[in-house]
Amino acid sequence: MDWIEVIILLVKILVVAVALLSGFAVMTWFERRLIAGFQVRIGPNRVGPLGLLQPAADGLKLAMKEDLTPSQADRVVFVLAPMVSMTAALVAFSVVPFGPPDFRIFGRLVPLHIAADLSIGFLMLLAVASLGIYGIVLAGWSSGSKYSLLGGLRSSAQMISYELAMGLALVSVLIAAGSVNTLEIASKPALWLAQFPAFVIFFICMIAETNRAPFDLAEAEQELVAGFHTEYASFKFALFYMGEYVNMITFSALAVVLFFGAWHGPFVDRFPLLGVVWFLAKIVVFMFVYVWIRATLPRIRYDRLMSLGWKVLLPASLLWVMITATWVTFVK
């Protein structure tokens, strides 16, 4: 690889990272305004027009808060845990194609993804997402507090259980699409109808993986103070918060790539950059549904949550994998 390609890669990485982080900031605003709308109120509207500078104010506040470490905490792990969480959330985006791969600037090929032509694409994404769970376990344990420990255990157990069903739903899509390479899957037609059960299972598991309502018992204020991030103060808490939202964006991106044709849309063949716009639009729809579900559904009790993951979603996804595999082998 010559140095121009290295520079292009670095610029792409920078752009994606900045986009994800600003996406997180916009997401906090979006969620607060939208939840307020669902609850017949106005959300933040004082800080800047339509409250758009609210994330800036929140960020500033978090940065200026006192950063305390509990005396019983394991110092090193306490600091590392949010970093692990955040890193996994960001790295998982490297195999997501957000635009057509044959985009050219001044005749030079600039594929609109970071490393999506990896032959093990989706496998890597699943692996990195699983690494994010370490962040939560370490946070819960290293805080040296009962609430955090319990919250961390619950949260990680929940995430591990739902990852199984999610992985199997993913597998059936991979079987139907015929590849683990994210680029190849992105170029296939949208599979949300053909693989509808997989989509439903994936969608439910997505919400459970990101610890969002109605699966947010581990971090619900009423249950465990704040679960695994009880003892985290200013910037470390901001990192966890960021990690959660970036995870949401990453999983939505994953769902869009798998089931909704990634960057495909009208007029993309003529304006390749429009592909990025379509991709973002689809992710925004997913974000809207995330917030919509949070505003509507009550929290699921933890034992029922685990029951759902193991006794309903796992068998269902197994069944669907078998059906898909049978169909692909004998019909195709």
Added chain:
Amino acid sequence: MAKNVGGSGSAIKKAINTIRSFSIGLATTFKHLYRPRVTMQYPEEKWVPYPRFRGLHQLRRYHDGLEMCIGCSLCEAACPSDAIFVEPAENPPDDPKSPGERYAKTYTINMLRCIFCGFCVEACPTTAIVMTGEYELANYDREDFIYTKDRLLVASPEDNAPLSPLESV
């Protein structure tokens, strides 16, 4: 999993029922997006309290300008939080402040102690003390919460102030 999720009936019926309830719930919250929001933009829009709202106190005057308060200290006795301090004094003969023999030389209410219960209003025999609808009482210093008589006494009688006993004779 609880057996009664989705109501009674076959598995298909329960599944359809569950999906139905989800959809109705989601539709309900979605409809809220199109309703006018109920938030009041304070301080541009302020809530006007009801007539009997218990806000800041006020010492009233009669139609001819005499103070209604006769310094009997019944309000001080009735106050559950000891917020009121009354120092009565004899009315100077050439410049009576109130009809009768006594008036309140010093009348202080400590708003930080006041619980806005309205017992003082109920206790007052002349309805001299009333509670207005003023609820914006925030301040910066503790001393500014000690409301002395000059802040509580109304400057001139209201339009429909009652006639003093001296007038109706």
